Amino acid sequence: MGYLATKIEVLKTLEQNLHNTQPQVMESRRIAEKLNINPKELNQIIRTMDKMGEVESDQECERLLITQTGLQRLGI
Numbered sequence: 001m002g003y004l005a006t007k008i009e010v011l012k013t014l015e016q017n018l019h020n021t022q023p024q025v026m027e028s029r030r031i032a033e034k035l036n037i038n039p040k041e042l043n044q045i046i047r048t049m050d051k052m053g054e055v056e057s058d059q060e061c062e063r064l065l066i067t068q069t070g071l072q073r074l075g076i
Helices: 003-017 028-035 039-051 068-073
Strands: 055-057 063-066
Touching (some): 003 039, 003 055, 003 063, 003 068, 028 039, 039 055
Antiparallel strands (some): 055 063
16 A cells, blocks of 8 residues: 555544544554554654644654544545
8 A cells, every 4th residue: 555545544544533432542553453554654654644734643653643634634
């Protein structure tokens, strides 16, 4: 899966989390498992997305959530 496709899938996964009764910060490990990609590769993508304002993550890129900018990228 390429960078852009992975980025969109990450944003979709985070957006789906918002539909939970009590949305929680998501673990990147769980997203990597769901998308069947290497966690280290995902962390690099998360760092870029964080810099672009699409997600907010901790310094280790282990926990993240979607931002308004990320929702706008999805057209929501």
